[in-house]
Amino acid sequence: MKKTLKCILDSSTIEKMFQKLITCLSSNSKKVLMALISRDDPVSAQHLADSLGLSISQVRYSIKKIQACLIFNGTDIQLKPNEGIQIILDKETKSELLDLIQNNSQDITILNQEERVRLLLQIILASRKDLPQSEIRAITGISYTSFYRDFEKVRSWLNSFSLTLTAKRNAPVCVLGDELKIREAIQAILLQNLGQDYVIQACVLAVEDIDFNDIERSVFYFQAQDIIRDLNLPHCEQTVRNLEVQYHSPLFDQAHVELTVYLGIMAYRIKLGKYISKTAVDNIKECNTEVDIVANILKDFGIDADDPALAAEKEYLNYLIAQCFLYGTNEQQHPHPQNDESRKFDDLAKTIVKEIAKYLHAGLYEDEELIQCIIWELTYASKGKQTRGDIYDSSEKELKPANNTEQILRKILFPILNEARIQHINQIISAISNHTLAALEKVRSSSCQRRVLLVCGAGVATAFSLRSQLNTLIPEIDVVEMVSVFDLVHNDGLVDGCDAIISTLPLGNITEVPQIHVNAMLSKEDVSNIRKSLGIGTHFQDFSTSFQVNRPINLQEVVNIHTIKTHQTAENPADVIDQVGRLLLDIDAIWPSYIKAMQNLYKLYGPYMVIAPNTALLHAGPEMGSKKLAISLITLDTPVQFGHALYDPVNIAMAFSSPVNSVHTNILSDVFNFFAIPQNRINVLHAKDPADVMTLLSNIEVVEAVGNTAG
Incomplete structure (x- = not known):
C-alpha cells in the first residue's frame, strides 16, 4: 500500500493527505494517539482505556483509525503479543505530530456546549476589559444560534456565584456583583478549565515552559495565556x-x-x-x-x-x-520524635552505622531506620535500671557473642562506644547486632530496591496512608522522603539519587526525574505501573537469568562514543562521580540510585577506586542500581585530589556498571591492564575528543566475558 501510494503521489501530496487525516480524527482517537507517541515503551489497551477514561472497544476502534492515518507517513502501530501497543518514531517526528494534534485541537468548533460555555466564561471573566458580544463571538467563532443559547448557560453559572450578566447589543458585556464573588468565579473557572496540573506548573514556570498534552483542554490553554501572564503566578x-x-x-x-x-x-x-x-x-x-x-x-x-x-x-x-x-497547614509528625536526651546520641549512632556499613554491607550506609534504632538503644541504656533494667544490667557481664555478626561488631564498635564513655557496652552491641541483622535481611531481600520520592498533595494523613500501602504492596521500593510539590520545585537536592517520583499530581515539566502518576488510593493498575516503570518483578530482579556465556567481547564494545567526554572540569570527587555516573544514566545503563551508591562508597572506603596513577575506576554493586554492562570515561583538564597517597591527583575517571558480579572480574582486569601502562594513560589524557579515545581503546586485547542476551 505504501509503495503504491509513493509511486502514484509525490511526497508533498502524501504529507498533506496525512495532515488532513490526522486533523479529522475524533477527539478519542487523538487522545489515544497522543498517549501512544508520548511513551517509549509498549502499553496495553486496557491501560490506555483506564488512563484515558475510554472503553476497550473505543481504544481498539481508535487504533484502527490511527493505523489508517499513519500508513501515509510510512509508520505503523506495533502490536506486540504479551507486551502491548507501541508507535516507534524519532523525537523530531513525535514533536511535529504532537504540534499538529494540539494546533488542530484549538479549533473551537469541535467543542460541545458545556465546553463552549466554560470557554465563554473564561473570556468574559478573565479579559483585561469588557468586550462586546460581537467581539466575543468573533474570538470563539461560535454560530449566532449556538452563541445566544450558550449565553443563557453563562448567566446561569454566574448566578450560582450571586453574579449577573448584562449583555446589551453593541455594548460591552459586564459581570455585576460583589468583587469578592467575581474573584471567586475567576479562580473557579481557571482551575476547572486548565486543571490543577497546569495551574501548579503555572505557579512555578513561565507560560512557554508549561507542559500540556491534554488535547481536550488545548483551547482553554491557548485562550488563557494572556491572563496567566498577567497573574504572574x-x-x-x-x-x-x-x-x-x-x-x-x-x-x-x-x-x-x-x-x-x-x-x-x-x-x-x-x-x-x-x-x-x-x-x-x-x-x-x-x-x-x-x-x-x-x-x-x-x-x-x-x-x-x-x-x-x-x-x-x-x-x-x-x-x-x-x-x-x-x-491548611501541613505539619508532619515525625515517626521518631526526639527529646534532648536522645538527640545527643545522633552523631554517635551515625558513626556506628557508618562503621557497620563499611565492614558488613555498603547498603546500610545512611540507613535511617537503623540509625533511629541505635539512638533508641543508646538512650535507654543510659538510663540503666530505671527503664530497661531487665536488659541493661548495672553490672557488666561477660556475654559470649550470639553469632558471627555480633562477634564482628564487638571488634568494630567496642573502641567507639568505650571512647564515648557508654556503659553496658556488651549488652548494647548485642542489641545493635539484632537490629543490624534485620537491616541486612531487608537490604539483601531487596536487591533490586529502587529509591523513590513521594509527592502527595492531599495532606499528611493521605500521604502516610499512601506510603504505608507502597511499603506493604511494593517492598522493593524505598520511599526516601514525602514532600509537597512546592518543596520539590524549590529544592533540587530532594531528587538526588532518586530513581523516580511517585506523585498523586501530574507534575509536567517541573522536574526531569521520571514521574509515576498514581491515585491516592493506589489501585491495582497503579501498583502494576510502578513495578513496570521501575523494572521490579521483571528480568532486572534476577540478573543471572538474563546473562549467559556468549562470545568474547572487548572493552570497546562496552564503551561507546556517547559515554566518553574529554577536557572536562570538576570541583571535587563528588562532582567527578556525578559526571561519569550521568553518562551511564544517559544511556539507561543504571538507575539514578547507582550514582548515589558510588558517592556513598567513596565516603565509606575513601579513594579505593583510584587504580593507577591519575586514574580512577568508580563502581558499585550490581544490586545498587545497575541495569546493563557499560563503562563511561571522562578526562579532566584540571586534576582532582581524591586523597590517594600514591596515585593522586586524578585526571582520568571511569564509571563501571554490570548487573552480574562475574562481569566485574573479566572486564575490570581488561581495564586494569590497559591503564597500568603509563603511555596509555598519557594518550587517553591527551585525546582531543571521544573518537580519539575510542580508537585507543580498540587496541585492547579480546577477553573472554559474558554477553547480555536479554535485551
Whole structure:
C-alpha cells in the first residue's frame, strides 16, 4: 500500500493527505494517539482505556483509525503479543505530530456546549476589559444560534456565584456583583478549565515552559495565556513560600495553590481599579495576622498599601492568610520524635552505622531506620535500671557473642562506644547486632530496591496512608522522603539519587526525574505501573537469568562514543562521580540510585577506586542500581585530589556498571591492564575528543566475558 501510494503521489501530496487525516480524527482517537507517541515503551489497551477514561472497544476502534492515518507517513502501530501497543518514531517526528494534534485541537468548533460555555466564561471573566458580544463571538467563532443559547448557560453559572450578566447589543458585556464573588468565579473557572496540573506548573514556570498534552483542554490553554501572564503566578507563589517561612508551617498543596492564585487575581483586579467593598468584610472576624505582613505583600505587588480605598482589601487578605495557616497547614509528625536526651546520641549512632556499613554491607550506609534504632538503644541504656533494667544490667557481664555478626561488631564498635564513655557496652552491641541483622535481611531481600520520592498533595494523613500501602504492596521500593510539590520545585537536592517520583499530581515539566502518576488510593493498575516503570518483578530482579556465556567481547564494545567526554572540569570527587555516573544514566545503563551508591562508597572506603596513577575506576554493586554492562570515561583538564597517597591527583575517571558480579572480574582486569601502562594513560589524557579515545581503546586485547542476551 505504501509503495503504491509513493509511486502514484509525490511526497508533498502524501504529507498533506496525512495532515488532513490526522486533523479529522475524533477527539478519542487523538487522545489515544497522543498517549501512544508520548511513551517509549509498549502499553496495553486496557491501560490506555483506564488512563484515558475510554472503553476497550473505543481504544481498539481508535487504533484502527490511527493505523489508517499513519500508513501515509510510512509508520505503523506495533502490536506486540504479551507486551502491548507501541508507535516507534524519532523525537523530531513525535514533536511535529504532537504540534499538529494540539494546533488542530484549538479549533473551537469541535467543542460541545458545556465546553463552549466554560470557554465563554473564561473570556468574559478573565479579559483585561469588557468586550462586546460581537467581539466575543468573533474570538470563539461560535454560530449566532449556538452563541445566544450558550449565553443563557453563562448567566446561569454566574448566578450560582450571586453574579449577573448584562449583555446589551453593541455594548460591552459586564459581570455585576460583589468583587469578592467575581474573584471567586475567576479562580473557579481557571482551575476547572486548565486543571490543577497546569495551574501548579503555572505557579512555578513561565507560560512557554508549561507542559500540556491534554488535547481536550488545548483551547482553554491557548485562550488563557494572556491572563496567566498577567497573574504572574511564580511571583505570587514565592510570596506564599515567604509566608510559610514566617509562620514556620508549610501549607497543603491545595491551600498553597489556591492562596497563590488568589494573590495573582487580587493584584490583577486591583490594578484594573476593581476593589473589594467594605460590606464584603463586615462579617469577618478579626484575625491575628500582622498588619505589616499584609502591607508588605501589597507593596511587593506594586500596590499602594496606604490607599484608604484598600482598607477592605487588607482586612480580607489578613483574614484569608490567617484561615490558610489555621486550617491548611501541613505539619508532619515525625515517626521518631526526639527529646534532648536522645538527640545527643545522633552523631554517635551515625558513626556506628557508618562503621557497620563499611565492614558488613555498603547498603546500610545512611540507613535511617537503623540509625533511629541505635539512638533508641543508646538512650535507654543510659538510663540503666530505671527503664530497661531487665536488659541493661548495672553490672557488666561477660556475654559470649550470639553469632558471627555480633562477634564482628564487638571488634568494630567496642573502641567507639568505650571512647564515648557508654556503659553496658556488651549488652548494647548485642542489641545493635539484632537490629543490624534485620537491616541486612531487608537490604539483601531487596536487591533490586529502587529509591523513590513521594509527592502527595492531599495532606499528611493521605500521604502516610499512601506510603504505608507502597511499603506493604511494593517492598522493593524505598520511599526516601514525602514532600509537597512546592518543596520539590524549590529544592533540587530532594531528587538526588532518586530513581523516580511517585506523585498523586501530574507534575509536567517541573522536574526531569521520571514521574509515576498514581491515585491516592493506589489501585491495582497503579501498583502494576510502578513495578513496570521501575523494572521490579521483571528480568532486572534476577540478573543471572538474563546473562549467559556468549562470545568474547572487548572493552570497546562496552564503551561507546556517547559515554566518553574529554577536557572536562570538576570541583571535587563528588562532582567527578556525578559526571561519569550521568553518562551511564544517559544511556539507561543504571538507575539514578547507582550514582548515589558510588558517592556513598567513596565516603565509606575513601579513594579505593583510584587504580593507577591519575586514574580512577568508580563502581558499585550490581544490586545498587545497575541495569546493563557499560563503562563511561571522562578526562579532566584540571586534576582532582581524591586523597590517594600514591596515585593522586586524578585526571582520568571511569564509571563501571554490570548487573552480574562475574562481569566485574573479566572486564575490570581488561581495564586494569590497559591503564597500568603509563603511555596509555598519557594518550587517553591527551585525546582531543571521544573518537580519539575510542580508537585507543580498540587496541585492547579480546577477553573472554559474558554477553547480555536479554535485551
